[in-house]
Amino acid sequence: MFEECWRLPGSKGLVPDISIAAVYRVEPGSVPGDERLEVKYGRENNPTVLVLERVLNCMEEARHGLAFNTGMSAIATLLHVARSRGARLTLSRLVYGTTYELARRLYSEIPEKLRIAGPPWDELLSLVDRSDMVLVETIGNPTLRVPPIDVLARECSSHDCTLVVDNTFASPAGYRPIPGGASVVVESLTKYIGGHNDLLGGYIGVDNDSLHEELWNWRKMLGTIIQPLEAYLAYRGARTLEQRFNRVSETAARIAETLSGRSDLKVLYPCLPDSPDYENARRLLKGGCGGVLSLDLGSGERAIRFLKSLRVARTAPSLGSVDTLASHPYTSSHRWVPESEKERLGITPGLVRISVGLEDVEVLLKDITGALEKASH
Numbered sequence: 222m223f224e225e226c227w228r229l230p231g232s233k234g235l236v237p238d239i240s241i242a243a244v245y246r247v248e249p250g251s252v253p254g255d256e257r258l259e260v261k262y263g264r265e266n267n268p269t270v271l272v273l274e275r276v277l278n279c280m281e282e283a284r285h286g287l288a289f290n291t292g293m294s295a296i297a298t299l300l301h302v303a304r305s306r307g308a309r310l311t312l313s314r315l316v317y318g319t320t321y322e323l324a325r326r327l328y329s330e331i332p333e334k335l336r337i338a339g340p341p342w343d344e345l346l347s348l349v350d351r352s353d354m355v356l357v358e359t360i361g362n363p364t365l366r367v368p369p370i371d372v373l374a375r376e377c378s379s380h381d382c383t384l385v386v387d388n389t390f391a392s393p394a395g396y397r398p399i400p401g402g403a404s405v406v407v408e409s410l411t412k413y414i415g416g417h418n419d420l421l422g423g424y425i426g427v428d429n430d431s432l433h434e435e436l437w438n439w440r441k442m443l444g445t446i447i448q449p450l451e452a453y454l455a456y457r458g459a460r461t462l463e464q465r466f467n468r469v470s471e472t473a474a475r476i477a478e479t480l481s482g483r484s485d486l487k488v489l490y491p492c493l494p495d496s497p498d499y500e501n502a503r504r505l506l507k508g509g510c511g512g513v514l515s516l517d518l519g520s521g522e523r524a525i526r527f528l529k530s531l532r533v534a535r536t537a538p539s540l541g542s543v544d545t546l547a548s549h550p551y552t553s554s555h556r557w558v559p560e561s562e563k564e565r566l567g568i569t570p571g572l573v574r575i576s577v578g579l580e581d582v583e584v585l586l587k588d589i590t591g592a593l594e595k596a597s598h
């Protein structure tokens with residue numbers, strides 16, 4: 222699917238060089254052309270970073286793209302632009318908690334311009350005509366809800382609103398927001414694209430030239446560019462993304478289907494027919510529903526006993542890697558969310574999130590069913 226993205230124009234090497242220099246020579250008196258393409262100082266540009274950006278732009282079908290040193294610094298740079306323009310910003314209730322907290326603090330002096338809505342998705346759709354920017358995630362954590370991004374994109378384009386899609390849980394192997402009608406795509410490279418728990422990084426892809434220029438300038442001023450070694454590791458992860466994503470999507474779907482027959486838990490996975498967003502997932506996630514599923518085990522005690530009984534899966538607060546990782550959102554990622562909001566979103570004490578890795582599916586099923594057995598006593 223991404224074969225055409227790996228060509229490296231002008232390079233004899235089969236892989237990009239890691240250009241570690243912080244500073245590059247410049248000709249005295251030379252007049253800068255397009256600064257966004259010039260390499261002279263590492264906080265502005267770097268040859269390895271430029272290769273990564275070209276590869277990611279190709280994978281996302283975005284005209285322009287910028288790589289950042291974390292997913293959060295990509296989002297922070299983007300929300301900085303939104304705040305500096307005084308944009309009316311609407312977020313889905315299921316955006317990553319740190320994204321919400323950042324928006325709340327950035328907008329603390331203009332709180333009336335920040336709104337949070339949906340699911341239900343109609344609530345979010347009804348605010349598009351009063352928004353300049355709408356930010357959703359392709360698959361919202363931890364209940365794995367999928368918004369109707371195509372419908373939102375149409376609404377946004379008829380109201381001159383910028384639709385931003387954080388595509389971290391789907392990755393470009395699962396879904397590509399830009400050809401799907403969004404204006405901006407965001408990825409945490411730390412997750413599926415990096416894929417090996419050994420780098421932090423972020424990416425923003427855009428089609429709009431002036432937004433790209435503004436983001437490039439803010440990245441330079443905030444100093445949020447990715448470092449060369451991480452850029453290379455993200456490039457290397459991208460090379461196997463499709464194969465890894467296909468594999469984890471198959472494994473997660475198989476585990477979700479197998480466990481959905483049990484009466485002692487509830488399985489949340491967008492590709493299960495009883496998911497509230499099954500139709501959105503079928504329409505949008507052509508590359509698979511990804512490797513993350515959640516289980517509601519009914520009580521906090523059972524959830525903790527389950528997590529402690531896992532032997533193959535490891536308990537760690539991340540996703541999208543070669544290793545299966547499990548977490549307890551109620552006491553970790555979502556511990557600061559008010560109780561009433563957690564209840565409304567279905568983030569119960571019994572909820573556990575599992576991000577499957579590349580292990581054999583039978584080994585993982587045995588690990589999970591064994592831990593469920595132990596958690597019941």
Ligand SMILES: Cc1ncc(COP(=O)(O)O)c(C=O)c1O
Pocket residue numbers: 291292293294317358362387389390409410411412421422423
């Ligand atoms: C959906 C989503 N977006 C953004 C981020 C932030 O990425 P990073 O940890 O690379 O800063 C995360 C991190 O978990 C995430 O889950």
